[in-house]
Amino acid sequence: MLPRVNSAAIRRLNRTKVFHALRENPGCAQRDLSRLTGLDKATTSAIVTQMLEDGLVERTDAPRARRIGRPETALSIAPAAGLLVGARLEPGTIRIVTTTLAGIVLEHLQIAGSTDISTALDRLHRGIDEAVAASRPPATGGSGATAPPVRGIGVGLPGLMDHSGRLVLAPNLGWRDTPIRPLLEEALGMPVQVDNDTKAAAMAERLFGLCRGVEDFIYLTGHSGVGGGLFLGGRLYRGSHGFAGEVGHVTVVPGGRPCACGKRGCLETYVSEPAILARTAERGRTLPDLASVAVAARAGDAAVAQVLAEAGRHLGFALSHLVNLTDPGLVVLGGNLSTVAGLILPHLHRALEEHALEPLRRDLRLLVSPLGPDAVPMGGIALAMEGFLSAPSLAVGML
Amino acid sequence: MLPRVNSAAIRRLNRTKVFHALRENPGCAQRDLSRLTGLDKATTSAIVTQMLEDGLVERTDAPRARRIGRPETALSIAPAAGLLVGARLEPGTIRIVTTTLAGIVLEHLQIAGSTDISTALDRLHRGIDEAVAASRPPATGGSGATAPPVRGIGVGLPGLMDHSGRLVLAPNLGWRDTPIRPLLEEALGMPVQVDNDTKAAAMAERLFGLCRGVEDFIYLTGHSGVGGGLFLGGRLYRGSHGFAGEVGHVTVVPGGRPCACGKRGCLETYVSEPAILARTAERGRTLPDLASVAVAARAGDAAVAQVLAEAGRHLGFALSHLVNLTDPGLVVLGGNLSTVAGLILPHLHRALEEHALEPLRRDLRLLVSPLGPDAVPMGGIALAMEGFLSAPSLAVGML
Structure with missing residues (x-):
């Protein structure tokens, strides 16, 4: 029917x-x-x-x-009609973006995160206030003296979010069975849209990035963990609980490194930013972030290059499962992974050649997202836009 | 739009x-x-x-x-309105089923298969003639003296079928880039519907089996190989080339047993019927089929039980990827796998516990298909029914 x-x-x-x-x-x-x-x-x-x-x-x-006749x-x-706010909550950092209603970026802000939930919510609140106060839409006949009203807020989190918006498990934040949406709404004093960070980023890729109008693609991203967003037949596929896309917890080394989820050898114990930093540290290289890892590898540090090669190989192995199982036409690599894409891609491709069926990988397109570290906050913007558009009325007074 | x-x-x-x-x-x-x-x-x-x-x-x-008033x-x-024919082509066997238009089974037939394509087509033709000639719908006022006309034929094959119905690669049959649909139509003298065997079986599960009305499920089957059908959001998901669901070629042992596809350590080199028979033979047990394998394992043959335990473990490992990636609510085990389901399921569950995220496997239902060895031929019936119903007119003369 x-x-x-x-x-x-x-x-x-x-x-x-x-x-x-x-x-x-x-x-x-x-x-x-x-x-x-x-x-x-x-x-x-x-x-x-x-x-x-x-x-x-x-x-x-x-x-x-080029027009003749009546104008x-x-x-x-309207650039001054209102602001949207998108945020990414991670254990170490909170990243906030403000945009016009049309999704044009006005302000970026990155502040310290926290695994203590009330500290994290408090910092998020103050960060949003700061970013909003600094947001001025491009002058287009409007006054521009004060920030336009906030018309929607969206937040992406690294964890399993069920269909009702409950955060069931966020291993890297250490949060479990948390009614995150009401907590955020109480802290921020207005409706908030919440989703898994990777799913939010995949929506941003569809609305603002490489996948405009693309009906089927797989989005892979790495921050504190590694996530996947499956866009199938024009829709984000969520699965029976809402947890589809947990590529970060695909076992790539049975019995391998322990993961915060309780399993062993999960992809994200080899490929996430903390995992890569831990593995370079084990080899005597204490580096602050992936950007420095990329610099060291490019400067010829063989030990660091080896860690990235392994990351690429493991990511390619997990991706080969996605290729064999879902036959995607397009895979987009985003988040912090894009920082080291050039260094891991050759190893990823070699793993794909070894583990994915040739007819399925033959004309697979593998692209690096242009959204960079703003992918998840822009996903928050996509969520905020969706929330704004689903209101009964779009008039300011009706919010 | x-x-x-x-x-x-x-x-x-x-x-x-x-x-x-x-x-x-x-x-x-x-x-x-x-x-x-x-x-x-x-x-x-x-x-x-x-x-x-x-x-x-x-x-x-x-x-x-229980009715009062006018009858x-x-x-x-109508049981006598016509027949549907479904077939499964495998390297060793061809299995044929005839049904009424409503899908009620009339005849089963199993004959020798062939990896030589013209031999296979010739045997299929003779098998269908034999099965059709023996088919008599239940007497319901009709004459029953002759078989009703064939209104549709559907065939399931173990291989990669693209969106146009071309068989791109069938490693176990040794066929590659074969225009299988026109070849079948020429051999059989009427329109034929063709699909990958597992996808056909998944459709049968939805029309005639356990998944009536179920919108999201994963169907796993084993014959000469191992295949998967992903029913997502009420539709069989085919992916960009039409090859989605190639679970048999997910690498479960990097560098492991060589596979007919050219890769190594594919799931189907441990779990398909030929793989299980080869592995018991390596341990000195030459057995003709999975049914005898099940008998030997139940009789306490530890070497045979070990082979099945490994098969269960590898299948559970590959299934853990599907669970982590697609979050299915229901998984149905079909084909020859159902013959040994009781012996492999404990090992499969242990592998799932080890490799799938707990919130995703918590209430996963894992059922064994009731369709048995007729799953793929009944998939052919589902294809034939679909073909019949898509004709401009359903009148006999219009076929």
Whole structure:
């Protein structure tokens, strides 16, 4: 049977289509909106009128260069209509990004994290206040004297998040069975969208990165752990509990290094940033972060290069399972992994050749994300945008 | 954008809904069809009238026991309306099943297979002729003197089948880049549906087995190789080339036993029927099939039990990757694996405990398929039924 949808849900869906069309095509003519969204003219016109009234969209005169006849009106998401806030909570750091409603980055901020939950929430709150206070949208006729109102907050966390938004297990933070969403909402005083960090980053890759319009891809990322996001048939696949994509806990060395999850030989005990730093330290190289690891390896430090080679080999081995099992057309490498991508990719490819079936890896595209360390915070922005667009009304007073 | 569908496609979709409702509810009252299909009365009535005219559906008087008032007419798929043929092609054997249009089994047949393609096609042709000639639907007012016409044929093969139905690689048959569908259609003289054997079996599990109405499950099977079918969100997930689910070629022992695919240490070099027989033979036990392996292990032969324990451990290891990556709620074990399920499952569970994240395996259901060795031929029936229902008209003359 086809799912039954009510008209409010259809209105939200149509409004979301128009919003994304305007976001992806700033300065778009109203008459092009029907073509871009597949909606009829009356529907797009009604939605645009409401968005203009709510101050979400602004009209500017389009450049008349190649146009003859009456001037065309160009529509854009209003830069001063509001802010979105995205954040990544990690054991060691909290990273915050603010953007316009259209997802254009205004401020970045990185502060110390904590594995103590109330300390972490307190620091997040103060960090968001600081980032928001500094956020000024590009001057476009608006005043710019104060920061626009926050219209949505989204947070990505390294852990298993169930369908209800409960953090079931976050080994690296040491949190378990935590009602993280209500805790965040209480701490921040407004609705907050929460998701697993990698799933959030995969959504950012689809909305803002390399995978715009791509229906099937696998997103792999490494921070304190290693995660995977499976975009299958145009949707993020979540599985029966919501935990799909736990590539970081695929066993790559049976009986190998102990993992915070309680198992042994998990991929992330060889490939995450802390794992790589621990392994270089075991070889007498105490390095502060992956960037320094990359510098040392490029400078010819064989021991460091060896650790990265092993990381690439193990990541390629785990990826070979994903290739054999899901036959992806595109794999995107993001997060801190992109810092060392050039050094690990040759070893990853060799492992893929050894362990993935040739017809499945033959024309596999493997790309490095351009989002860098902002992938998860931008995932928070994607979540915040989704939350904002799912509200009954988009008017400021209705938030 | 929503996909555009034309009215012929909608008519076929509605007809398919009515067919499956009648198949799953033989003796159903016409007034119940709307509720079962979600279609309005006029639509179901028009479809039933056409199906009655085409001889696909028959009317019988419903038992009047609990009914007062005018007698209700019961509708069923007519047992004599036609046959479906399903087949499994393996290197050593060809297995054929015939059913009524509703999928009720009439005949089974197992004959010798061949890795020579024209020999295999010739034997398949003769086998189908024999099975069809012996097929008599249950007497229900029809004559029963001759076999009803064949309305569809479906074949499952152990290999990588691309989206166009080309057999790209079948390591165990030794076939590569073979236009298998046209070859089968030429040999059999009518349209033939073809798919990878495991994907076909997974479809059978959904239509006729344990997974009726289940939207997400993983089907694992072993014959000459080991395969996986990923049913995600109500659809068989095929991936970018159509090769998703190649669990048999997940490396479980890096540098391990050589596989027909060219890699080493693939799961199927430890778990398929030929692999298990080879490994018991290496230990001095020459056994003809998995059934004898199971008998020997149950009789206390430690060497044979050891081979099965290893098979269970390796299968559990590969399944742990599927669990960590796709978070399935249900896993069904089928094919020849069901013959030794009781002997390998304890070892499989131990491997899952060791390698799958606890929150993901906590309430995972692991069931053994009731379809036994007919899983793939019944998958052929599912394919044949799909092919039959997608024809422009279901009337006999239009085939």
